[in-house]
Amino acid sequence: MNYQQTLRKLLSAAILCFGLYISANAQEDKTFIAPNDANIVYMGRISTTQPGSVRFTYPGVSIMANFEGTSLQMAVKKNSGGFMVEIDNFPAYRIDFGENDSIKTLAEGLPQGIHSARIMYVIEGYELKPAFRGFYLDKGCQLAQAPVLPQRRIEFIGNSITCGYGVESEDPSDPFNYETENHYYTYAAQTARLLNAQHLVVARSGIGIYRNYGAPKSGSRDCMPAMYEQTLFMDSTETWNHALYTPDVVCLNLGTNDMSLDNYDANLLEEGYRKFVKHLRTTYPKAQIVLLTGPLMNGKPLEIVKKALDKIADEHHRQGDTKVYRFDFSPQTGSLAIGASWHPSLRQHMKMASELTPFIQKITGWTTAQH
Structure with a gap:
């Protein structure tokens, strides 16, 4: 390995460590909500046999919650794939978790108060084996009362x-x-x-x-x-x-x-x-x-x-x-x-x-x- 290759390798490692440091510090200012929280509602076939994860493979599985604060982050297993996200009455948008993604911000800058989130898994997950691992809210905030699903x-x-x-x-x-x-x-x-x-x-x-x-x-x-x-x-x-x-x-x-x-x-x-x-x-x-x-x-x-x-x-x-x-x-x-x-x-x-x-x-x- 020559000098330039060594330098690039060391620089890449430093950037990765710095990124992990920033990410860890960013989560210190948040409240973590585990996926088994009673105020999170699921729709579709899910598995809860692995601690700390809710797993699913079929499209259409949905995760729903009402939350306090101005922002919402979602934690999943890396490379879980695509989700459609609906926050309050805003139009739905797509978010994809790739090989390097485990936490993404779904919304920020929201007015103080109670907000709703509905997140649908929209691809076939039998190859990627996705898993939902919780939410991060503003520090001191919690989930509000669980959403009520339609009876039909x-x-x-x-x-x-x-x-x-x-x-x-x-x-x-x-x-x-x-x-x-x-x-x-x-x-x-x-x-x-x-x-x-x-x-x-x-x-x-x-x-x-x-x-x-x-x-x-x-x-x-x-x-x-x-x-x-x-x-x-x-x-x-x-x-x-x-x-x-x-x-x-x-x-x-x-x-x-x-x-x-x-x-x-x-x-x-x-x-x-x-x-x-x-x-x-x-x-x-x-x-x-x-x-x-x-x-x-x-x-x-x-x-x-x-x-x-x-x-x-x-x-x-x-x-x-x-x-x-x-x-x-x-x-x-x-x-x-x-x-x-x-x-x-x-x-x-x-x-x-x-x-x-x-x-x-x-x-x-x-x-x-x-x-």
Whole structure:
């Protein structure tokens, strides 16, 4: 190593140490709020098995709190990925935690008083394994009374469309990346906001009801029914407790990946759907279950999926279960632009939400004005 290389290495180390010193001193003037504080409210599947952390992998998981003071900082595991942040009535904005980020300021310079924060995880976290590790408030300040969540509850089970794959792009040639994935803008999150409902998401890009994207015709071991009971995707060590969230409505939006690459078995698709809907009915005896077709299918694959779902819904009706419904999104035409890898754009998701919202209102009697 030559002199210049040595000098640069020593200088980099000094800058890092100085940065850590500044960061540590900055936190001395703050009040730390642990993630298990009773006044923090969570929505979505979370794991609290690791002390000092709340972990999650599915998009849509939300962290909500009311806080005193003029500023708010958020602490997470490094490289946790993207969140959308809403402070008071200001527009939502995105913040991303990279490899060197563990604490970021969400707001400062706020007027003295009580403020609200709603923070939504908006990407798929099964690779990054994100974890929330608490808040920092102005010194001497505390969290105020916990927010009250809406009574209405929806669960969305789906694939990349529900995750928000490519929604922040309008170029179908763009490949997948976390920067253009954003669940906040999806039909699911928008529908929940329009209906003033909580929503829980179990979704992953590429997943199917019996066969994941590109998998053998015979099916996939890690399709949705195999993953559904896990709190964290691809982690079989912790089973989700359904008593923590009992939905009024379950929206099941799968089938697109099962039909991918013209390598599907229609009978296996139908039987996979039949078994999973039966499982959902056992899990949620009173829920309205909506079987959807997404906007990316067309032609023969779409007709096969529609036929299977119609048949399953009809079977439930004949058995006296009238709370299983069918709903088809309008096919994507490109008139509203196309997102990354031919996925729905933000405008297409808006259209989807505008279609699904009145349907849910019809089957539940909900109005958008009710709280």
